Structures are given as C-alpha cells and as structure tokens.
Amino acid sequence: MWDWVDADWAGDTDIRRSHTGYILMLNGGPISWKSRRQDNVSLSTSEAIFVAASQAGQETIYLRETLTNLGFSLTQATLLYEDNLACVAMSEIPVRPKFSRHDDIREHYVRELEIVLAGFLKLVPLRTHKIVADALTKSLPSPTFIRHRQIITGHASFAARLLRCVSGKI
Numbered sequence: 001m002w003d004w005v006d007a008d009w010a011g012d013t014d015i016r017r018s019h020t021g022y023i024l025m026l027n028g029g030p031i032s033w034k035s036r037r038q039d040n041v042s043l044s045t046s047e048a049i050f051v052a053a054s055q056a057g058q059e060t061i062y063l064r065e066t067l068t069n070l071g072f073s074l075t076q077a078t079l080l081y082e083d084n085l086a087c088v089a090m091s092e093i094p095v096r097p098k099f100s101r102h103d104d105i106r107e108h109y110v111r112e113l114e115i116v117l118a119g120f121l122k123l124v125p126l127r128t129h130k131i132v133a134d135a136l137t138k139s140l141p142s143p144t145f146i147r148h149r150q151i152i153t154g155h156a157s158f159a160a161r162l163l164r165c166v167s168g169k170i
Contacts (some may be wrong), residue, residue: 001026001063003080004126005056006133007038016041020047021136022056024078026062029057029154032059035136049087056080057121060163064120077122083131 001024008019016039024032034055042048060078067074082088133139135148150156 001031001061001067001074001078003056003060003078004131004133005049005052005080005082006131007045007052008137009042009045009048011138012037018042018051019137020048020052021133022052022053022059023133023136023152024056024059026063026067030152032063033152034059037144046084046086046090049082049084050072050090052077053080053082053087053091053123060121063071077120079122079124080123081126081131083126083128088125091123 003022003024005020005022007021010016011019017040019036020038021035022033023030038048038051040051042051057080060080064074064078128134129144132148132151134143135152136148140148
C-alpha cells in the first residue's frame with residue numbers, strides 16, 4: 001500500500017484554515033482518498049502536514065485491518081509520502097519540542113503508528129512536485145495536474161513508479 005499526503009497551509013484566505021489531501025493506493029489504483037478543509041487553524045506548515053498525516057494514518061490502519069480480515073497479509077509498513085522534512089523528522093525523533101508544542105498530540109500519534117505499532121506507517125520525504133496529493137489541495141499547472149491524474153487513475157505504469165521509488169529517484 002502506498003499513500004501520498006499533502007496540506008495547503010492556511011490556504012483558505014478568509015478563515016486561514018489549511019486543506020488536507022491524501023490518496024491511498026493499492027496495486028496501482030486508488031482505494032481511498034480525501035480532500036477537505038481542516039477543522040482547526042494550523043499554526044505552522046508542519047502542523048498542517050501532521051493533521052493530514054494523522055488522518056491518512058487513521059485511514060491506513062483501518063484499511064490494513066480490513067485487508068487482514070479479508071485474508072491478505074501486510075508485512076511491510078505502508079509508505080506515506082509527503083514533502084515536509086520537519087514533519088518526517090518530528091515523526092521519528094522530537095525536534096525542537098519547545099517550538100512545536102502545538103504539534104504534540106498528532107506528533108505522538110504519528111510516531112506511535114511508526115514505532116509502537118510495529119511499523120504500520122513510515123513517513124517518507126518526497127520532492128514537492130512528486131506529491132500526487134497536490135492535485136487534491138491546490139491548483140496546479142496543467143502538465144503537473146495531468147501527470148498526477150494519470151497516477152491517481154492508474155494509467156501510469158505502476159512497475160515504473162515502483163522501480164523509481166526503490167532507486168530513490170522519485
């Protein structure tokens with residue numbers, strides 16, 4: 001299972017709320033996605049990403065349990081691609097805790113999914129232009145949107161994406 005997550009920090013100019021977008025993929029096709037405004041105002045980009053990662057993590061756990069109940073064994077962690085290095089760092093080890101107290105609960109939830117729950121979820125940094133969930137959070141230039149749409153709808157070669165990911169070229 002592969003996930004992409006993104007958040008548009010304070011993208012709603014009227015009420016300054018962020019927008020969450022995530023896509024969960026299985027065998028090259030989308031099985032779950034979400035695109036909606038967040039319920040609370042995020043105080044930083046990393047917090048907005050944490051809110052989105054937390055929501056994607058909850059959906060991932062639900063889908064992993066559903067697949068397990070259907071008899072499919074998932075032995076590896078689900079990779080959650082996102083473009084915020086601070087979010088990845090704070091999910092693995094506490095980074096500048098005095099400046100990120102507002103992220104505390106979500107940070108611990110994401111860290112618990114990664115470590116305590118036997119590695120169900122692994123946040124992986126990815127360049128911004130490769131985050132497929134961008135199509136769910138903001139307006140994109142036409143070529144980028146078309147490229148993301150091809151991946152979302154399963155028209156891009158899954159094997160090619162997998163090989164690029166494993167070799168670190170994504």
